[in-house]
Each structure stands twice: as C-alpha cells, then as structure tokens.
Amino acid sequence: MQPETNLKRRTPIFQKAWFMWFCLIIFPPIGIVLLWRQGRFTKVIRTVVTLIATAYFVFPIMAVMTTTQPLYNNQNEFLGAFDKEVKELKLNYALENLKEEEETITAMLDEDITLIENIDENGGVHELIMVGQGEGTDIVLSMGMLIGMTNPDLNQEEVGQVLKDLRLFDEDYQYQKNETTVEKNTIRYNLKYDQSAGVIFSVSKVN
Incomplete structure (x- = not known):
C-alpha cells in the first residue's frame, strides 16, 4: 500500500x-x-x-x-538662451538696467524696447513680454529673437513663418482693434497693440 x-x-x-x-x-x-x-x-x-x-x-x-510649465527653469537658463540667440543672429542687444521685483524682472534691450520676465516663486520664467515703441525693424528683430530662443529647433524660415502667421507683415490688419495668437511646438506667441504702450509681444508655454 x-x-x-x-x-x-x-x-x-x-x-x-x-x-x-x-x-x-x-x-x-x-x-x-x-x-x-x-x-x-x-x-x-x-x-x-x-x-x-x-x-x-x-x-x-x-x-x-x-500646471503650466515654465519657459525656463531659472534665470541662468534664460540668460544662456538669450546670449546664444543674440550671438547667432549677430545682434547688439544686451539686457541692461535690470530691475528685479517679486514676480517680474524688467530689462531694456535698447532705449525703445523693454523685456519683462514673469517669474514664479522658484525662479522659473513663465512668460516673456516684449514692449516696443521703436522702429519696425527693431521690433521685428526682437520678436524673431524671442521666437528663436523659445523654439530653438526652428530654422530662420520657420521663425519667419511664425511672424507671418502673427500677421506682422499684413498692412491691412488692424492691431489697434485685434490681437493674434500662434502656437508652435508647445509655445504660445501673442501679438497686440496698445496705443500708450506700443507693440506688446508675449511668449508663454502651452499647458
């Protein structure tokens, strides 16, 4: 068994x-x-x-x-992108007369163009705002520089297309009454005109 x-x-x-x-x-x-x-x-x-x-x-x-992601994680990262783009485009721009406040950093690109950085409590740059009252050429160059900075993979032709999409070269477009927005590779570009401030061009991250 x-x-x-x-x-x-x-x-x-x-x-x-x-x-x-x-x-x-x-x-x-x-x-x-x-x-x-x-x-x-x-x-x-x-x-x-x-x-x-x-x-x-x-x-x-x-x-x-x-949660909106910052354009740049800190000021040093932003300055690195700025210096690189200025050098590549062979521009004479420099961030002068920096004025730091709790939520913004303001600088002058030249006597007629102001660049404002909106920052968070951790120092991340969430929005860039360019305010220009100078000649048209300087404003176009500044806008192109900001587009190239925030979208480094774009070539010059593609940067120019973003400017066209913003209707910057459309003489019949009435900026006094309208504003335009273009999104490219998770970056949002907005262009409008204020009678007292001038041309206002802002750059921010798309959620």
Whole structure:
C-alpha cells in the first residue's frame, strides 16, 4: 500500500490579499481589478475603495496636466538662451538696467524696447513680454529673437513663418482693434497693440 501524500494547492499571487493591496497603492488600476475579482468585501466597501484608489491615481495626473510649465527653469537658463540667440543672429542687444521685483524682472534691450520676465516663486520664467515703441525693424528683430530662443529647433524660415502667421507683415490688419495668437511646438506667441504702450509681444508655454 502506497503512503498517502497531501498535496496543497498553491494560491496564485494575484488571488492573495497582500498583492491586491500592494497594487492598489503602487498601480491602482490593477489593484481595482483584483479587488473586484477577489470579492473579499461587500459591494459597498469595494465601491468606496475603488473611488479612493481612482482619486489617488487620477488627481496627481490632473495636477501635472493643469500646471503650466515654465519657459525656463531659472534665470541662468534664460540668460544662456538669450546670449546664444543674440550671438547667432549677430545682434547688439544686451539686457541692461535690470530691475528685479517679486514676480517680474524688467530689462531694456535698447532705449525703445523693454523685456519683462514673469517669474514664479522658484525662479522659473513663465512668460516673456516684449514692449516696443521703436522702429519696425527693431521690433521685428526682437520678436524673431524671442521666437528663436523659445523654439530653438526652428530654422530662420520657420521663425519667419511664425511672424507671418502673427500677421506682422499684413498692412491691412488692424492691431489697434485685434490681437493674434500662434502656437508652435508647445509655445504660445501673442501679438497686440496698445496705443500708450506700443507693440506688446508675449511668449508663454502651452499647458
């Protein structure tokens, strides 16, 4: 007579409670599936756990998606991009008479063109605003420089196309009454005219 052998069937890992809770914390979508498959609790409890796990998973993603990313992470990064673009375009622009305040840094490109940086509490540059009252050539060059800085992968022809899309060269376009916006590679460019301030060109990141 052969001895009896007691063979215990091993429980698959996906049926174990600890693995379900592990997944609910690490990757809630899988944990929710296991929660309902294992059926360890009442339907009410499973529903409550599902809602909590869903919120835990979704809210951080939504927070990241709704947070506007900076154009530059800090002032040094911005200055590096500025110096590089000025050198490549062989312009004589320099950031002079810097005035730093809590949320802005203001500088003069020349006597008629002002550049304003809107910064956050961590020093990230979220928006660049150029205000110009000078000759048309200087304003076009400044705008082209800002487009090239914030979209370094564009060639000169593509930078020129952005300027055209902003209707900068459209003599019939009435800037006193309208403004134009162009988005290129996650960067938003806005152009408008104010009678007292002059041409206002802003650059910011698209969410």
